[in-house]
Amino acid sequence: MSRSLIPTPGQTVGPFFGYALPFAKGGELVPPGSPNSVQLHGTVYDGNGTPIPDALIEIWQADENGNVVSETGSLVRDGYTFTGWGRIPAGNTGKYVFTTVNPGATEPGKAPFFAVAIFARGLMNRLFTRVYLPEDSEALEKDALLSSLEPARRKTLIAERLADGSLHWDIRLQGEDETVFLDFNSEA
Amino acid sequence: MGEPVKSSDAAADNQAIVSREIRDIEEGYRAALSAGQPAETQPRIDYAPYRSSILRHPTKSLHHADPETIELYSPAFGHQDVHALESNLTIQHGGEPLGERMVLRGKVLDGDGRPVAGQLVEIWQANSAGRYIHKRDQHPAPLDPNFTGVGRCITGPDGSYEFLTIKPGAYPWKNHLNAWRPAHIHFSLFGTEFTQRIVTQMYFPGDQLFPLDPIYQSIVDQDARDRLVARYNHDLTSPEWALGYEWDIVLTGPKRTWTENEAYGEQGDNE
Numbered sequence A: 001m002s003r004s005l006i007p008t009p010g011q012t013v014g015p016f017f018g019y020a021l022p023f024a025k026g027g028e029l030v031p032p033g034s035p036n037s038v039q040l041h042g043t044v045y046d047g048n049g050t051p052i053p054d055a056l057i058e059i060w061q062a063d064e065n066g067n068v069v070s071e072t073g074s075l076v077r078d079g080y081t082f083t084g085w086g087r088i089p090a091g092n093t094g095k096y097v098f099t100t101v102n103p104g105a106t107e108p109g110k111a112p113f114f115a116v117a118i119f120a121r122g123l124m125n126r127l128f129t130r131v132y133l134p135e136d137s138e139a140l141e142k143d144a145l146l147s148s149l150e151p152a153r154r155k156t157l158i159a160e161r162l163a164d165g166s167l168h169w170d171i172r173l174q175g176e177d178e179t180v181f182l183d184f185n186s187e188a
Numbered sequence B: 001m002g003e004p005v006k007s008s009d010a011a012a013d014n015q016a017i018v019s020r021e022i023r024d025i026e027e028g029y030r031a032a033l034s035a036g037q038p039a040e041t042q043p044r045i046d047y048a049p050y051r052s053s054i055l056r057h058p059t060k061s062l063h064h065a066d067p068e069t070i071e072l073y074s075p076a077f078g079h080q081d082v083h084a085l086e087s088n089l090t091i092q093h094g095g096e097p098l099g100e101r102m103v104l105r106g107k108v109l110d111g112d113g114r115p116v117a118g119q120l121v122e123i124w125q126a127n128s129a130g131r132y133i134h135k136r137d138q139h140p141a142p143l144d145p146n147f148t149g150v151g152r153c154i155t156g157p158d159g160s161y162e163f164l165t166i167k168p169g170a171y172p173w174k175n176h177l178n179a180w181r182p183a184h185i186h187f188s189l190f191g192t193e194f195t196q197r198i199v200t201q202m203y204f205p206g207d208q209l210f211p212l213d214p215i216y217q218s219i220v221d222q223d224a225r226d227r228l229v230a231r232y233n234h235d236l237t238s239p240e241w242a243l244g245y246e247w248d249i250v251l252t253g254p255k256r257t258w259t260e261n262e263a264y265g266e267q268g269d270n271e
């Protein structure tokens, strides 16, 4: 692919994004308590296993039927339009929580996942990753990304379904169980 | 990693120690370049002179992935999300903020030079004294009751953005003893695909703090660093009103095969 322009470098989000990036209902892709709503939640950890209090997490997902929506209004949510995008800062204990719906498979047989971007003070550039729904084991087995990973690495990208129906997924920026982070831009 | 892990915010080292680390890394990079290695265009995520990065960067290499459906699209933003006045950071309170008033204008482009139309641009910055409105900013410089330092806009059909603000001041931080950040404005950008998402910082030409700053220097290639520096443009400066700066942003990609409508920018026109 020919590239005429060289991309602008990223830089860390730094510590002072608090007045700029978080917004009201940023983590509520659907109103809490609405039918079929699920929570996606977890903790962001550093290489010592210490929770990170100043990370920012964004998710971008298909709707329940697997459709990619192009609705505006994420920043000023009207309470009924599903925009597919959310942003939430990790709290003082490194915890984040989104209220959303399970993304559907975007094509028959595809394993549904949330696309994720992570920002933090101390992180020079944003990190991309995915978190997959755990249910469709056949689709997970066939997934191109997951099957290119060793089992121990693969499991860092699959959420755990808790008894209350919520999805639990921790993010580890470094260390033994380091989350798999993705590079979309180099050639395979 | 053989060395003991340094505490990330201890401010234990002085500028000379950090500057030496910066220089060593840069010399290593130059040697690699002359040995035929490709130029680096992004910051190093493993960059120890920035102490907070030590425990916060992945140590395994990023895993190549071909973007799939959802990743080939971007969330949509429009005028429901952002009011036109949010691009003016000088009118958010009762009076005028102190400092050098400045117009900042530029374009958001993709790697093929196509304008990124109708997309969200968010900025945040310190005030003219180098102070953020943030409980963790303990720098004893004055807050400005007329300045929050946060702006947003939606790019035009040609990918253009424009903000009216005041020039931020340099500020100290605790990376090491006597550490100061060059004046900068933080930028958050979206493309037409999720894979193009980027957060970065824009700097001002000729800043004497560049060689000393581990965040700026985490980009080891000088041409790449230069891409974060705005250009002063006297034609954009308005008489007796505001200085003019210009800065274009280029996103990665695109990865998706574009339809004709999108290629002509209609996506951003219809809001």
Ligand SMILES: [Fe+2]
Pocket: A014, A016, B126, B181, B184, B186
């Ligand atoms: Fe800053």
